[in-house]
Amino acid sequence: xxxxxxxxxxxxxxIGQSMTLQCAQDMNxxxxxxxxxxxxxxxxxxxxxxxxxxTDKGEVPNGYNVSRSTTEDFPLRLExxxxxxxxxxFCASISNVVGTEAFFGQGTRLTVV
Amino acid sequence: xxxxxxxxxxxxxxxxxxxxxxxxxxxSAFQYFMWYRQYSRKGPELLMYTYSxxxxxxxxxxxxxxxxxxxxxxxxxxxxxxxxxTYLCAMSGAGGTSYGKLTFGQGTILTVHP
Numbered sequence: 361x362x363x364x365x366x367x368x369x370x371x372x373x374x375i376g377q378s379m380t381l382q383c384a385q386d387m388n389x390x391x392x393x394x395x396x397x398x399x400x401x402x403x404x405x406x407x408x409x410x411x412x413x414x415t416d417k418g419e420v421p422n423g424y425n426v427s428r429s430t431t432e433d434f435p436l437r438l439e440x441x442x443x444x445x446x447x448x449x450f451c452a453s454i455s456n457v458v459g460t461e462a463f464f465g466q467g468t469r470l471t472v473v
Numbered sequence: 474x475x476x477x478x479x480x481x482x483x484x485x486x487x488x489x490x491x492x493x494x495x496x497x498x499x500x501s502a503f504q505y506f507m508w509y510r511q512y513s514r515k516g517p518e519l520l521m522y523t524y525s526x527x528x529x530x531x532x533x534x535x536x537x538x539x540x541x542x543x544x545x546x547x548x549x550x551x552x553x554x555x556x557x558x559t560y561l562c563a564m565s566g567a568g569g570t571s572y573g574k575l576t577f578g579q580g581t582i583l584t585v586h587p
Contacts, residue, residue, distance in 0.1 A: 364516075391572065391573045393573065393574070393575075395575075395577075400481055400579055400580070401579055402477075402479070402561060402577035402578055402579045402580050403517070403561070403563075403575070403577040404577075405574055405575070405576075408573070408574060410572075418574070450516055450517070452516075452575075454573045456572075461507075461519040461522060462519070462573060462575065464516035464517050464518070465516050466515060466516050467514070467515070467516050469514075
């Protein structure tokens, strides 16, 4: 099993550009999450999904969009990149069995200039 | 006030020392308490997982949860240079819409020097 796979690993965007951060998991997990991590700030929840076709906002959703058309994939879309979106983005998934751990991807390091 | 507060450190200790990492929280709904370890430029990995109050031990690691004080701790005994990483506490509610949604502390950077 590959676990949670994120692409790309690194990206530099210009202000106003758009991009999609990809996330895929092969563990058949229903629950998937996008977090961003700023230096010294821990991780903050952007969006989450409890299953295909169901998504909801987290703590810091502004400037982002998500979709969940399959159980495996949970892409995060940035429509108009801003310098405030410079961060490291982590995708995570968890099964619906209570007490199991959340698995994280390796992260996408995004710089907006 | 942040929901979860963690001393950001950094913390530097000699090899073999006992390390204590702590978090406080304000949300009484938190039921699940976790410690994640994050190496540089990697994703967080689960280290310890505790439900409600109590202690849990796994090798050199001990996690404590005191819900009455809204305080959790991670102790590392006989610390090793390989323990050098950022340690993140995380918490979540029991179920429903809270399930799986983690609230993280800021992380503590730990360096264990030989």
